[in-house]
Every structure is written in C-alpha cells, then in structure tokens.
Amino acid sequence: MNAPAPPAPGATTPPPPAQANSPFASTSFLAWTFVLVWGTGYLASKAGLQHVAPFTFLTLRFSFGLLVLLPLLLLAARRDPLRWPGDGKAWAHVVVAGLLMHAANLGGSHYAQYLGMSAGVTALVLATQPLATAFIAAAFMHERLRPFQWLGVFLGLVGVAFVVWHKIDVHAIHGDAVAAVLISLTAITAGTLYQRVFCPTVDLRTSTLIQFAASLLLLVPLAGAVEGFKANLVPVVFAAVAFLVLFGSIFATNVLHTLMRRGEATRVTSLLYLTPIVAVLLEWLLFGVVPSILTVLGIAVTCAGVALVAWQPRRTERPA
Numbered sequence: 001m002n003a004p005a006p007p008a009p010g011a012t013t014p015p016p017p018a019q020a021n022s023p024f025a026s027t028s029f030l031a032w033t034f035v036l037v038w039g040t041g042y043l044a045s046k047a048g049l050q051h052v053a054p055f056t057f058l059t060l061r062f063s064f065g066l067l068v069l070l071p072l073l074l075l076a077a078r079r080d081p082l083r084w085p086g087d088g089k090a091w092a093h094v095v096v097a098g099l100l101m102h103a104a105n106l107g108g109s110h111y112a113q114y115l116g117m118s119a120g121v122t123a124l125v126l127a128t129q130p131l132a133t134a135f136i137a138a139a140f141m142h143e144r145l146r147p148f149q150w151l152g153v154f155l156g157l158v159g160v161a162f163v164v165w166h167k168i169d170v171h172a173i174h175g176d177a178v179a180a181v182l183i184s185l186t187a188i189t190a191g192t193l194y195q196r197v198f199c200p201t202v203d204l205r206t207s208t209l210i211q212f213a214a215s216l217l218l219l220v221p222l223a224g225a226v227e228g229f230k231a232n233l234v235p236v237v238f239a240a241v242a243f244l245v246l247f248g249s250i251f252a253t254n255v256l257h258t259l260m261r262r263g264e265a266t267r268v269t270s271l272l273y274l275t276p277i278v279a280v281l282l283e284w285l286l287f288g289v290v291p292s293i294l295t296v297l298g299i300a301v302t303c304a305g306v307a308l309v310a311w312q313p314r315r316t317e318r319p320a
Contacts, residue, residue, distance in 0.1 A: 030255050037252040039278020041244055043286075045110065048240035053230040054110035055223035060237070062102070062216040065245040069209050076205060083203035091210070093198040098211020100191030102249065103218045108184030117177035125181045127160040132189045152308025155301055162298025204254045212249070274302065 048057050073082060085091040112122050199207065223229055231237070284291055291299075 030259055034252050034255045034259065035274045036278055037247045037255075039274070040282060041248045041252070042278075043282055044240040044243045044248070046113075047236050048244070049110060049113060051232040051234050051237050053223070053227035054114045055107060055219050056227050056229050056231050057110065057237075057241075058103070058106055059216065059219050059223045059229075060231070061106075061241050061244055061249065062212045062219065064241050065212045065249055066209070066216065068245060069212065069250070073205055073209060082206050084206050085202065085210075090199075090202070093194075094202060094207045094210050095214045097191055097195035097199055098207070098214050099218060100187045100194060102211055103215040104187035105184050105191060107219065107222070108180045108182075108187060112177045112180035112184065115177040115180065117181060122181050126185055126188070128157060129185060129189050129192075132185070133193065136189070136193060148308050152305040155305030155308065157305075159298045159300070159302030159305055162294050162301060204258070208250060208254065 052060065076082070085094055109122055109126060195202075281291075
C-alpha cells in the first residue's frame, strides 16, 4: 500500500475524530479524575495495611489485577486488536517501567508506613516528585521551565508541607523507613519518565498486563520470605484491593501515562501535589477529621503552585 501523500502547502490539517473531542477524553477531565482517584487511594491503602503486611497486600492487589485484566483484554481484542511489544528490547522496557511504577514505588511507600513512618512524612517525601521530575526533565529531556513554573514547583512543595504538617511524627522516623520511602520516590520518578521515553507508543492495555505479572513475580517471594504472607482477610481488605486495582493501578496509572503523552512531564506530575489535599478533604467528610487553619492555608498555596506550573500564557503574534 502506498504511503499517503503529504499535504499541499497551505492545506489545513483535518480535524481529529469526534471521539477525541469527547468531554470525557479531554485533558482537564482526565487530570481532575486522576487527582480524585489517586488521592482516594491514600485512604484505601491505609485501610488495607491495617490488616495485611505490605508485600502481601501488594501480592493480593496484583493477583486480583491479573484476574480482572485478562477477561477485559479478551473482550477488548474483539473490537480492537491488542498490540504487544514488538521485540525483546521493547518487552524489557515495559517490564522495567512496570517494576519501577508498581512494585518498587508501592512496595517502598507501603513498607515505610509498615515500619512506623507516619502518613504525613510519607506524603511529604513523595510530594517532592514533581520537583525531582522538573530537575530531571530540565537537565536531560530539554524541557525548559519558565521562572514562574519553577516558583510553582516550590510553592506546591511548601503547600503540601503545610497540609500534612499536623500528621508528621518525627519520632516515627528511622533509617529503614527513610530508605524505603526514598526508594519509593526514586522509583515513581524514574518509572514515570522511563515509560515516557522508552515506551511512548506502547498499548497501555497489554503493557499493564505485562507490568502486573512482572510485579507479582517479584512480590510473591518477598511476601513469603519477609512477611510469611501475614494477612487478616477481613472484608475491608477486599474492598481496598478492589478499589486500588480498578481505579488506581488500572484507571489512574493509564490516565497518568496518557497525560504524560499529551503534555510536559513537569506540568503533568505537578498534579500529584493535589492528591494529599484530596485525602485530607475525604478524611474530613468521611471520618470527621477537621482540617486545621495551617492545612487550609496549605491547600491554597498548593493550588496556586499547580496553577503556576500548568499556566501557559497566550502568545501575541506579530503581524506579518
């Protein structure tokens, strides 16, 4: 089949298909949905880890994820053929990205809390991801940030510190927990950028299946050797696993990668600043934990920071 001819000079590009203009596929809708789901995941993880050790909890999570994904992919393949990685190198890139994004990131953050690190400290450390992403993207990916965007990155970090300050327990910080949460921070930062650079066109459906399987193969021996599969399988555990798989690992992670493909890395990851705010608001609505004045101030500062990072000033075109 002959390749399509290039457009003639002055010709206009045809509009995208109608499905791309759907409000549910818009970047704004996906961004806010991601923030809500990712923020709610804090509470779901907290509920599950009260009854199950972290690596065992993640083993349950990815086992259930595979059981859900397999029939969904078989149904999807009837309408749209699945695209698998083309060669061994492509498979390796997908696996590495998955181990960073899923196994190392979640394993580190869960294990830090399991060792006694408070949720506030964990959230504060992980909230530095947009800052780390900004530095890496500027240094190695040729993404130039304007001064007001750098200001937004730092404002977001300061705002998150205000939001979680009342939950920080410095007495619960020790070396092993710090190492675990730093592993989580490194993994989520590296995994997000790695998938963007080395897996820019992979089928997110098949890559998610591959990454779940690879993460499970790593976590099962860890759960057995370190924890002895310690678990108290009460109903809240199954509810937490179901939510985290369907809305966290499948929906939110794929939305994050979709947004990464549409925009700059720093602008997209700055959305992660908003997830602790969602967790605080849900704790207020569901458990009656009233936010302090400092928390409210932190919410305002964080929103201002994210707005600065995402803001794109209009360019005035000079007349010909």
